[in-house]
Amino acid sequence: MRVRKISLWLATLMAGAMALPTTSLAADGPHANERYVLISHAPDSDSWWNTVKNSIKQAGEDFGVQVDYRNPPNGDLADMARLLEQAAARNYNGVAFDIADYDVLSKPAMRITAKGIPVVTLNSGTDEESRKLGAIMHIGQPEYDAGKAAGERAKAAGVKSFVCVNHYATNVASMQRCKGFADAIGVDYKSSMIDTGVDPSTVASKVGAYLRSRPDTGAVLALGPNSAEPTIQVLERMGKAGKIYFGTFDLSPAIIDAVKKGELNFAIDQQPYLQGYMSVAAAIIAYEDKTKDPAAIIATLKANPKFQARLKTYGLEPIYTQDGVRSGPAFVTKDNVATVEKYAGQYR
Missing domain, CATH: 3.40.50.2300 (Response regulator)
Incomplete structure (x- = not known):
């Protein structure tokens, strides 16, 4: 996999799709036609997800692919379910999303995995729920x-x-x-x-x-x-x-x-940067390397110099497990707050 430069672009929604916000990044190079999406439950007002948006932008830069971010403006889970349905219809190369409510999201999510599209879950949800949906792995905090x-x-x-x-x-x-x-x-x-x-x-x-x-x-x-x-x-x-x-x-x-x-x-x-970057990167690796083996995907990611440089710069520490990644919990107190203050709200 090669690294290419990202440039901002404005994406249009597919015909007939509900007009919900999307952030898109376009790439140059041999993988520029690959397109991935991260879908969250978060309303526009939830600033916590800004770190996730920043992280998937950098993942797109590092892997030279197009990345979208989509969310329901008011945090309505029915709208999130529709975004998953749209992702299935659009045939993305890979999809990442959080399991805000398994019962609401399972049906549209399974439409994605049924097409053989690599899926990675993040943030909300459990490893068990992730496996039931056919996802490759779950990246988050228990x-x-x-x-x-x-x-x-x-x-x-x-x-x-x-x-x-x-x-x-x-x-x-x-x-x-x-x-x-x-x-x-x-x-x-x-x-x-x-x-x-x-x-x-x-x-x-x-x-x-x-x-x-x-x-x-x-x-x-x-x-x-x-x-x-x-x-x-x-x-x-x-x-x-x-x-x-x-x-x-x-x-x-x-x-x-x-x-x-x-x-x-x-x-x-809970190191949201890891949740965003690693979920998108795992979907990219799964698609490009034609593998759904979590251990192989994690090994490839750990060997990626761009990713390792990001970890060092932002002081991030993923916890690798047999079949996924734990991004937290990590406690910030007066004793260690100075180490994370510089990047709070951006990359931490």
């Missing part, structure tokens, strides 16, 4: 385990109760994060969770109301920037910043700043 590891940290600090600020309650991964934390400290996750949606004012209102009605709450767990950033502001206004145990998933500049100031005890970095 969400329940990450939540439980966070809860064990809180328990060691004496936390006995918490509120889980869930900004995307229809995503199974969100529930797994809350449940893992709750199980670690020994409480019921359903009674400890609030469904806030992604609107910042609504998140702030619901978090403030919960803490005022339950002033003895021992900890707050946010599930990403959409819930963490408004919560940071609420805790500052209530005079609780730095006084209540507070952790979140994922990174953003505001989250990094809160960790530095001691307002956040930790942020769990």
